[in-house]
Amino acid sequence: MIDLGQFEPSRDAALSKLRGVKPSTYGKTRNFLNGKVTKLSPWITHGMLSLKEVAEHGWKTEGIGLEDKLIFELGWREFFQHVHRQVGDNILRDMRPGVWPGKYARELPADFLHGQTGVKPIDWAVRSLYETGYLHNHARMWVASYLVHLRKVSWRSGADWMYGYLLDGDLASNHLSWQWVAGTFSHKPYLFNAENVQKYAPELACKGSVIDTSYDDLEDIARSSKTLQPVGRSVSNEVQEVGEGPGLQSWPMDKDLLNLMGTRKVDAEWCKKWAGKALKLVHPWALREKRVGTYHLGVIAPQFHSKFPWSEKRWAFVLQAMARCCDTIVILDSDNLQNLRMALQNEALVPSSVEIDWTAHPVYCDLHTRLRIRQNPPDLLLPEPKMLQTSFSKFYRKACDMAGSLDDLIDTATT
Numbered sequence: 001m002i003d004l005g006q007f008e009p010s011r012d013a014a015l016s017k018l019r020g021v022k023p024s025t026y027g028k029t030r031n032f033l034n035g036k037v038t039k040l041s042p043w044i045t046h047g048m049l050s051l052k053e054v055a056e057h058g059w060k061t062e063g064i065g066l067e068d069k070l071i072f073e074l075g076w077r078e079f080f081q082h083v084h085r086q087v088g089d090n091i092l093r094d095m096r097p098g099v100w101p102g103k104y105a106r107e108l109p110a111d112f113l114h115g116q117t118g119v120k121p122i123d124w125a126v127r128s129l130y131e132t133g134y135l136h137n138h139a140r141m142w143v144a145s146y147l148v149h150l151r152k153v154s155w156r157s158g159a160d161w162m163y164g165y166l167l168d169g170d171l172a173s174n175h176l177s178w179q180w181v182a183g184t185f186s187h188k189p190y191l192f193n194a195e196n197v198q199k200y201a202p203e204l205a206c207k208g209s210v211i212d213t214s215y216d217d218l219e220d221i222a223r224s225s226k227t228l229q230p231v232g233r234s235v236s237n238e239v240q241e242v243g244e245g246p247g248l249q250s251w252p253m254d255k256d257l258l259n260l261m262g263t264r265k266v267d268a269e270w271c272k273k274w275a276g277k278a279l280k281l282v283h284p285w286a287l288r289e290k291r292v293g294t295y296h297l298g299v300i301a302p303q304f305h306s307k308f309p310w311s312e313k314r315w316a317f318v319l320q321a322m323a324r325c326c327d328t329i330v331i332l333d334s335d336n337l338q339n340l341r342m343a344l345q346n347e348a349l350v351p352s353s354v355e356i357d358w359t360a361h362p363v364y365c366d367l368h369t370r371l372r373i374r375q376n377p378p379d380l381l382l383p384e385p386k387m388l389q390t391s392f393s394k395f396y397r398k399a400c401d402m403a404g405s406l407d408d409l410i411d412t413a414t415t
C-alpha cells in the first residue's frame with residue numbers, strides 16, 4: 001500500500017485537521033517554512049472540504065472577518081479559480097509577455113530532478129515533494145523562481161512537473177502561480193536569495209551558494225540570457241537512484257489501485273443499477289461523502305490524465321477517496337462515454353435525476369454537455385465579480401464589497 005503520510009484521503013481526516021487550525025497563529029507564522037500552515041490543500045483541491053467550511057471554522061473559533069490573513073489566502077484560491085473559469089485553457093499559455101524575450105528550455109535539468117543542484121532549499125524541496133506530495137508555499141515559490149529565472153526553464157514545463165507530484169495539484173492555482181512567479185501573470189519576476197531563505201527557513205541556509213547574491217544581480221539574470229549553473233556537482237548514477245523522483249503516470253501502476261478503478265464496460269444491462277434512482281457522477285475534484293438514495297458513479301477521463309500525468313501517491317489519494325464515496329468507478333474512454341450517453345437517454349434506464357459537480361479541469365469540464373446532464377454550480381466562498389479580474393487585489397476588493405462581511409457569507413451559507 002502506498003504511504004500517504006499525514007494525508008489520509010477521507011473527509012474525517014480533513015475535518016480532524018481543520019479542528020486544529022488557529023487563524024491567529026496562522027496569520028503570524030504562515031510565511032515560515034515551519035509555520036503553522038493548515039496543510040488542508042489536498043482535501044480542498046479534491047472537494048472533500050470547502051473553503052466555506054474553513055472560513056466558518058475561523059469565524060466560529062476566533063470570530064475572524066474578511067480582513068483576516070486566512071480568509072485572504074483562501075481568496076487567492078478563489079481568484080485563480082475565477083481566472084480559470086473566465087479564460088479556460090488559456091491559463092496554460094502566457095497570460096502576458098514574459099520578462100525576457102528569449103527561449104526557455106522545455107526539459108528540466110537532471111541535477112534539479114535529482115535534488116542535486118547544490119542549492120539546499122531547492123534540493124530539499126524536490127526531495128520533499130517526491131516523498132510527501134506536499135510543499136509549503138514559500139518552497140513552491142523558490143523552486144519556480146530558481147527553475148524559470150536562474151536556469152531558464154519554461155514555466156509551463158516546471159508547472160506540469162510540480163502539478164503531477166502535488167497531492168493538491170490544481171491547474172488554476174498551480175499554473176497561474178508559476179506564471180505569477182515567471183512574470184507572465186504579474187508585472188515583475190519573483191526572485192529570492194540566500195538572505196530570504198535564512199529568514200524563513202534557517203535550517204536550509206545556503207550562504208555561499210549561487211543564490212547568495214543581491215536582488216539587483218538576480219533581476220539582471222532574470223531579464224537576460226544569463227543563467228546560474230550548479231557548481232562543482234555531478235549527478236552520479238548512485239545518487240540518481242536515491243534522489244530520482246518516482247515517475248509520473250497516466251495510469252496507476254499499483255495493482256491494488258488498478259483494481260479500485262476496474263475495467264468495467266458500460267452497457268445497458270449494467271446501467272439498470274440506477275434506473276429510477278438519483279444518479280451522481282463523481283469526478284476527482286468533487287469527492288464528497290455519499291448521499292443516501294443516490295447512486296454514485298465515479299468517473300475517470302483518460303484524455304485528461306494522458307496530458308497531465310500524476311504520481312502514484314496522487315493516484316492513491318484520489319482513488320482511495322473515490323472508492324469511499326462512489327458505488328463504482330468507470331474509465332470514461334470513448335466507448336464508455338458513448339454507451340453512458342445512450343443509457344442516460346434510454347427511457348427504460350433513465351435515472352430520476354442526474355448531476356455532476358462543476359470543475360474547470362479540461363475534459364471533465366465538458367462532461368455535462370457531452371452527456372447532456374445538469375452541472376451543479378461551483379461552491380464558492382466569495383461572490384464572484386462578473387468581469388474577468390487579472391489582479392488579485394482588485395478581485396478581492398470587489399468580492400469583499402459584494403459580500404459585505406464574513407458574517408453575512410457564513411449566515412447565508414448556514415441558513
Ligand SMILES: Cc1cc2nc3c(=O)[nH]c(=O)nc-3n(C[C@H](O)[C@H](O)[C@H](O)COP(=O)(O)OP(=O)(O)OC[C@H]3O[C@@H](n4cnc5c(N)ncnc54)[C@H](O)[C@@H]3O)c2cc1C
Pocket residue numbers: 030037038039040041042044045073074076077078080135136137138140141144162163166168169170171173174175177178181
Ligand atoms: C509555484 C506554486 C504552485 C502552486 N500550486 C498549487 C496547487 O497545485 N494547488 C494548490 O491548491 N495550491 C497551489 N499553490 C498555492 C499554495 O502554495 C498552496 O495552496 C498552499 O501552499 C497549500 O498548503 P496549505 O493548505 O498548508 O496552505 P495554507 O497556507 O494553510 O492555506 C489554506 C488554504 O488556502 C489556499 N491557499 C493558500 N495560499 C494560496 C495561494 N497562494 N494560492 C492559492 N491558494 C492558496 C489553499 O486552498 C490552502 O489549502 C501553489 C503556489 C505556488 C507558488
